[in-house]
Amino acid sequence: MSYAKVLCVGLVGVTGHLVEVEADLAAGLPAVVISGLPDTALHEARDRVRAAVVNSGQRWPNRRITLNLLPADLPKFGSAFDLAIAAALLGGSGELPLLPLEHVVVLGELGLDGTVRPVRGVLPMVAAAARAGVGKVIVPAGNAAEAAVVPGVRVRAVDTLHRLVSFIRDGSPLIEPEPDDPSPAGGGPDLAEVAGQGLGRRALEVAAAGGHHLALVGPPGAGKTMLAERLPSILPELDDEAALEVTALHSIAGLLPPGGRLLRRPPFQAPHHTATVPSLVGGGSGLARPGAISLAHRGVLFLDEAPEFSRGALEALRQPLENGRVRLARSRGGAEYPARTQLVLAANPCPCAKPAGDAYCECPPQARRRYLSRLSGPLLDRIDVQVKLPPVRAAELMQATVDSEPSATVAARVAVARQAAATRWAVLGHRLNAEIPGPYLRRPPWRLPGPDTAELRVRLDAGSLSARGFDRIIRLAWTIADLDGRDRPDREDVREAIQLRTGDAA
Template structure:
């Protein structure tokens, strides 16, 4: 007696087809799982046995062998519980095999037979749709997420409900969130920032052109406050972008049950003690997305930038250029998207007093040199905008609220529309100024290209048809000012 169920295994963000085969034969009763299953998957033997008993279904008194094919692909996690249970029930004749073949299945079983949600359901449902399967059996709480893939999601609450559905005894009730959909998380507003007009301008330019921004200055000048308000002036996610972001967060297990589709641009802000694997992705088991991938289509804020481990910072160089992270392991390779905007905030010295006229820096030359060595020139060259933020004056702090995020976002959206319509022309004065800047600043090839992009963004914000010398002069003013003392 042989039966099989189709499910999928995650390799990075890719879902690979897995056929769960259950074979029952006479002999001493036993239960074994083969096919390169990890420990969580091997423990499914106890969950499946208890779940079938709790569903008041018959446990076959046979020698049961479950094969997860292909055998060379590592299977991880508890999402194989449901397909294993259904394969055993089909092999023992308790549910029809032909009806089961029309469905993919994924989910974790509890000991009482209830079905628990697992991560990555959106990616698994998309793979099932591409494979030509019209329906997927999944936990009821995961069904809104699975439905985003354009496949019929069958919400299952209990293993007994799945068996009754496959026998044709009834349809499961649609899943309805008890409290409805959760509200959108509130966006931080630029009106809360007092003063710092130059930094506010740089933030608007960064939003309009998708540029990376480095804010430096004494503590308490509003660097982090300003950085966290960047998502509020970015255009909303398109449908395709929202699905990309949702897929990544689903695989990472960070998707909220009450909001199956992420519609707000993500904001990630890891602590400076984060490891390189936490930043770019990886892990001892199957590779998992890191902070750069969780910030895909959004903003990655690195506060206390110079306090991060240097290997973690240097690992940012490749995703900042390519927009993807490729993690290689002996078993294979996983590729995660990582097209994000980096906003870093840092002090100018270890004690934090440098750049503040009211304080005296107590750092020795040796401490300053070690501080500078944490940030390589190659990494700093990947910042399009570098702004030194002075301590605001008392009059600025007592001033009324500044410009809110809404009008800034409108200008950003208009500028992005102009940029997407085509690259503007350059005046002769702007071209000559750029040539002189390459020799005198000096600018690397990458720096020259980034200065050009920033100048074109400034021109688009000004609604100009071409790039003038004044646009380029402003762009060049954001290239690593000397007061940082880091280059």
């Protein structure tokens, strides 16, 4: 027999597609041809596979070898096809009976000595195999724990090509993944460490409960960074679906911690202000990789010193913040990544940034306006909560760890509020107040009474509030009511929402 086929999986963005690796061996001058839109790394598999096969004690067929990756019109990226290519090639040459690999997905990169090395993106690949009805996968030993978190799939691992050959030929056992032993959640930054800043803490709690974006403006030392870094500590743990999404994105980026367990804590990304557009939203040559906004999916994207970021980088965030997805177009095909994150911006009020605040500011009015104008109006219009933090007083600093609520206490209130919102919006298919489309908030049964929204309508007609801002304040009011245990917002909730959005009371 000169033909063999082995299943593998290719990734486009975060979506996996089942790929059939075909090998056909024919008479003629020895050569290896790979078709099916392979990238450079896949073209180089010819040399890696040849060396791995020979160094594993197998005979290399001196014939014309044609390798085809189906579907042929789907771009293929990376080195995860190496092990499947080697198995298909040995099967087509008659060296191996491939019956044990029927309806089995094979993933792995080969070293020249025949070792099987871990690859990126194994979790979404295994998930794609499960969706396609394939119940067995063979992965590199270094990816076994990661692959095993996908339910309904039997995972086995190999560390060398020789081990895979022995399994196919003699039925020798493969490596079984070790059972997951989840480690207890570590003690991260706690909200009790923040001195004073009652308004900032309230804004953080409201943002956490409703999934709202947050902007913090204040002098150095006011606690902007401390508050932002503690936002994940008051967010609920990720459910199974969200944890799989987040873990898959980190797998594609090669950022999974040792052990390959599901990431249950909301991720936190804090790129430096010199970050480029591709590093924020995703990009790179060949297959576009996820950026910081996708790695913060279901978590927090924190931009410290936000006015120092380039204008292009900040403006690139606008569309993903609105849609919750990043679509990256490339000449060889596009990629799409989820990006439903909470954006937190922190900024000084002016370039001189005196710790004592505006009273000692040395900047002329034009410099202050120019500095904060780097945050464009359309971007700020998408930020639900915008608060100005005053300098911390000595008395507040000394009482920081005595009177402040810890993260666990605040997190309990946030969890109750989120559950109330999820129950209410289940009929619409949403879970967070920040996700509800504006039209639903302006029609029965969720439209608020006219007297409660009178001030909002006045501001909208006067042009001091946009239609998007109107909807976002209504969403904030619903979150405030959820935190206070009420079924519907009242006028006072709307007044507080206006203060959190604009900085002044209604």
